[in-house]
Amino acid sequence: DVKVTQSSRYLVKRTGEKVFLECVQDMDHENMFWYRQDPGLGLRLIYFSYDVKMKEKGDIPEGYSVSREKKERFSLILESASTNQTSMYLCATRLAGVGEQYFGPGTRLTVT
Amino acid sequence: GEDVEQSLFLSVREGDSSVINCTYTDSSSTYLYWYKQEPGAGLQLLTYIFSNMDMKQDQRLTVLLNKKDKHLSLRIADTQTGDSAIYFCAESSSNDYKLSFGAGTTVTVRA
Numbered sequence: 001d002v003k004v005t006q007s008s009r010y011l012v013k014r015t016g017e018k019v020f021l022e023c024v025q026d027m028d029h030e031n032m033f034w035y036r037q038d039p040g041l042g043l044r045l046i047y048f049s050y051d052v053k054m055k056e057k058g059d060i061p062e063g064y065s066v067s068r069e070k071k072e073r074f075s076l077i078l079e080s081a082s083t084n085q086t087s088m089y090l091c092a093t094r095l096a097g098v099g100e101q102y103f104g105p106g107t108r109l110t111v112t
Numbered sequence: 113g114e115d116v117e118q119s120l121f122l123s124v125r126e127g128d129s130s131v132i133n134c135t136y137t138d139s140s141s142t143y144l145y146w147y148k149q150e151p152g153a154g155l156q157l158l159t160y161i162f163s164n165m166d167m168k169q170d171q172r173l174t175v176l177l178n179k180k181d182k183h184l185s186l187r188i189a190d191t192q193t194g195d196s197a198i199y200f201c202a203e204s205s206s207n208d209y210k211l212s213f214g215a216g217t218t219v220t221v222r223a
Contacts, residue, residue: 004154009152031209040120040215041215042116042200042213042214042215042216043155043200043211043213044213045210045211048209048210050209058210090154090155092155099143100145100157100160101155101157101211102157103147103154103155103156104154105152105153105154106152106153106154
């Protein structure tokens with residue numbers, strides 16, 4: 001079974017703080033994704049990485065950056081957290097190409 | 113997602129069938145998925161269908177695809193309390209890494 005873990009289930013940060021969300025997978029998948037989930041909006045893609053050190057912007061990259069130094073780890077960085085970044089953040093992985101994405105349990109981030 | 117639409121809520125009695133509907137706009141969609149999200153958890157793939165299929169059945173789940181109308185549905189037979197969750201419809205095309213998700217349908221199963 002694919003296992004996708006996220007560093008925290010719940011996180012509370014203050015406005016202006018730098019925030020790191022970590023995602024680790026154990027299945028040697030090339031592709032990794034960061035989404036945010038908001039009620040009534042579904043999942044929106046923030047960033048995508050198709051391989052180590054490779055990244056592409058998704059639909060809502062503003063205010064976020066990512067890092068993929070190793071294949072198994074994909075980090076989402078909020079350089080200066082703002083209250084409108086309060087959300088559920090979901091990481092997903094996929095073997096290269098089109099197909100099923102496997103999701104982590106999510107991190108619920110609150111920015112106060 | 114603006115390209116995939118679903119109704120937001122569905123209430124169903126235990127033992128009845130649930131039908132969740134989804135429409136999409138991308139005519140090049142190749143794969144269509146149904147994901148389930150239980151409270152406090154990530155998304156889990158329930159089933160998927162290729163665009164050259166009309167129907168797929170997997171135990172209590174039946175997926176129907178009307179490609180002409182760009183309409184996808186998920187039927188859950190004999191709905192149980194464990195089926196209470198948010199169900200997401202998603203689509204992707206063969207030349208695109210992205211999945212476009214609907215807003216999710218919250219299914220509540222009442223006794």
